[in-house]
Amino acid sequence: MTEAFSSNSESVIQRSVDVSATEARSPVASLEDTYQISETCHFINSNEFKKVALQFPDELLVDSIAVAAAIQRGSNAKTYILGDTSYGSCCVDEVAAEHAGADCIVHYGQSCLSASRRLPLMYVFGKRAIDVQQCASSFRDLYTDLQSHVVILYDVVYSHAIDSLMQLLGDSYPNVVASSLRTDHCHGNGRYDQEPSDSQDDRVICKFGRQFRLKEGKNTEDYGMFFIGREGLTLTNFMMTWNRCRFSSFDPETSLGRTESVNINKALMKRYYAIERAKDANVVGILVGTLGVANYLTIIEQVKESIRKAGKKSYMFAMGKLNVPKLANFLEIDVYVLVACPENSLLDSSEFYRPVVTPFEMEVACNRNREWSGEYITDFRDLLPGGSSHVDFSDPDANEEMTDVSLITGALRTSGLRSELENGTPQSSSVVLRNQTLTVANANTAASFLAGRSWQGLEQKLGQTPVVKAVEGRRGIAIAYEDEGNNTKDC
Template sequence: VALQFSDDLLVDSVSIARKLEEATGAKMYILGDTSYGSCCVDEVAAEHVGAEILIHYGRACLSPSNRLPVMYVFGGKAVDVNLCVESFQNLFPDRQTPVVLFSDVVYEHILGELEARLARTYPRVVATKLSWVTDVPSGEVRRFGRSFSPDLTLWPDAYSLFYVGGEGPTLSNLLLTWPRCPFFSFNPETGEGRKEGLDVNRALMKRFYLIEKARDAQVVGILVGTLGVSDYLSALAHLKDVIRRAGKKSYMLSMGKLNPAKLGNFLEVDIFVLVACAENSLLDSSDFYRPIVTPEEMEVACNPAREWGGCCVTEFRELLPGILWPLGRGGGYLY
C-alpha cells in the first residue's frame, strides 16, 4: 500500500503508516516527494514499489486516474454551520435565487447539512458532491471532481455560486471558469462571508494577453505536468497535432516540478504550454523567462475556428473528442 501525504502532513506519516501496518498486516510505503503537485495522485511513484492501492491524504484535485485503485482521506476541518447559514442569508436576501454550493475538499463533509438547512427557505439551492470517477449519472454537470444537478435551462448564466473555504487554487479555478456568475464565499477560519470577483476581469485580461503571445510564438515547449491524470497522453498528442497544423515547431519536456531555472535552459522556446491537473494549470508565469499557457489557450491561439469564450478551461480532458457540450464551453460537460 502506498501512502501519499501533502507536505504539511508528512510529519504525521510515520505514525499513520505504523498504525495501518499493525491493523492490516500489509506493507506500507510513504511517498515522501511527489513527482508533480501534491494534490495529484502519484501513481508512478506507487508503481515503483509495486503498490496495489494508493491512499492519498490531504487536499486533492480529484483528477481521474486509471492505473491504481485510489482512496482519499481529506480530513474534516471544523465549520460553524450556524454562522455559515447566517452569512448565506445575509448574502442572498432573495430566497428564489438559484445557487450552487461548492467547498474545499476539507469542508465537503458539511455541504449535505448546509443544503438541508437552507432548503427550508431557499428551494433552488443545489450542493455539489465529490466525484473523482468518470462514470457520472446522465444529466449531471461535472467540473473539478465535483458533480451537481442544476436546472439546465438556467445554468450557468442565471445561477450564483457559494463557496465554503479560503483562498486557493480551487477558488481561483471556480472564479475564472464562471466569471459571469455572481460569486460569494464563506471562510470558516475567519467566519467571514463576502462577495468575490474583484480581480477576475484583470486576471482574464492577462489570460487573453497570453493567448495573443501564443499566436505570435513559433517554437512551443509542451510541459508534461502529470503522469497520473487520465487521458494525459491523448492530450499531449492532441496538442502536438494542433501546434503542427498551425505551422509551429514543438518540443515535449518532462522535468517534474517547474521552476524558472529549469525552463531558463530552453531559450529557443517562445512559449510553454502546461498539461497538468486543473489546480496546477493556471501557473503564474511572471517569474519565468517565457509565458506559460493552458492547453485550451494554446488551442485558441492555433485554431482560427476557435474563439476565446471569456473564461478559463483548465481541465485538458475537455478538449478531447468524445466530450459532449450541451451547455457550451465553460458551462460544464456531460458524459
C-alpha cells in the first residue's frame, strides 16, 4: 500500500508502453476480418452517421489508426478514437463520445455487455485465437459423463469459435447448452430495451448479456458451468452469481482446462463481512463508477434513499477510475458503495482504508426486508422496481428504530429514521428534537467527525493576511522547475 502513495516521479514520466502488433491483432484473421471493417461501414452508411466514436481498450490502440482510416475510406463519416476511458474499458464511454459530438459508438474488444441508452452502439469483439480441438478435449476430460448438463459460457472475444465447438460436442453431449450473446439492446435510433424475461417460459435465462435455455424440469443449480477465457472479472462475476453451480474453465492462452477450486463460500463470507461493516457505518460515500450503464441514476437515488431510511448520512463522489490515494482523502467516510457495471462492482477493497461494497450489499445492510440467503446480485438493475430481485422497503409510517449487536465490534447499534420524520414529512435541518425538554443535538455525523479532528484545514485569518501584487510563478514540471538550483527566492 505504501507504493500507492509514494513512487518515483521520474520513472513515471519516462515510462513507455511497448505494444506490438502481435499482442493486439489475432493471428487467425486479417485486420479487415478481425475488426469487421465492412460490417462497421455498413452500420454507419445505412444509418447515415457523420461522426463516429471508436472506443478501443489499451491493448488494441496499436491498430486504432489503421482501423479508423479504413472506416473513413469505406464511409462518409469522420472518426474519433477514444483511448483512455473514464471508467472501465469494458463499458461503453458515452460521455467521451458526446464530448466529440459523435452520432454513434463502435466498441472494440472485451465488453461487459451492459445496456446503454444514449447513443446507437455497435460491438466488435474481435477474434482472439483459440484451439477448438484442444478445448473440446479438455471438456471431455472434465465431464466424463456424456449425460452431463452443462452451460457453456465464454469471454466475448471467443464467440467466433462457439459454433465449431458445439459441432464437436453436440453429438456426444446431448445436454450441453451454449449461451448466446445479446447485443440487440441498443438499436439504431438509440432506443434501449430491457433484457427480455420470458414470462411464458421461465427456462430462458437472460443474464449479463448472455442467453440460454434450460431443459424441461431443470434449473440453473442442476447445471455445471464451463467457462472459456482467462481468469478475471468475467469469471468471478459468473461464479458469484451462480454460486451453487460447479464451475470449470478452459484458458485458450495456455490451452489448459481445470475445475475452479476457488472456495466460493469463502468469497461470500468476505462479502458478508463487508455487509456487517456497512451496517456499522454512519457515513456512506456513494461512488459513481459508470456514466453509461442504463438506469445508473435510478439506482443511485434508490441507494441514497435506502441509506437515509437506515438513519445514515450519504455523500456522492464522481472521481473516475478508483485508486487507494483518491479514497484515502476522505477519512470521514466509514464505507463506500460503488455503482458500476456487474464486472467492475466486485472491487477487492483489501488495499483500501475503507471497505467498498456493492449496491446489493448496501441494501442488505439497510433494508430489513431483505435477508441474506447466499444469493448474490452484481447487476444493480435487478434491484430496481420491476427487477427480478427487487424488495420493497418497510412503510415509513411503520418504520421505527431497531437495535441489534454488531458482529464485528460487539457494540449495540440502531438503525431507522429516528426522529427525522414528523407527520410523514422529512425535516430539512440537521437539528432534531431529542426529548420533551427541547434539548437539541446536531445529527450531522460528518460535522461531528470534523469537530473532533486535531487538524481541520488551513486557518482563514480574514483581514490578517497582507495583500501583495501578482508575481510570476515557477515554470516547468514539479520534478524539475526551470529556476531550481539558482538559489532564487521561491515565488
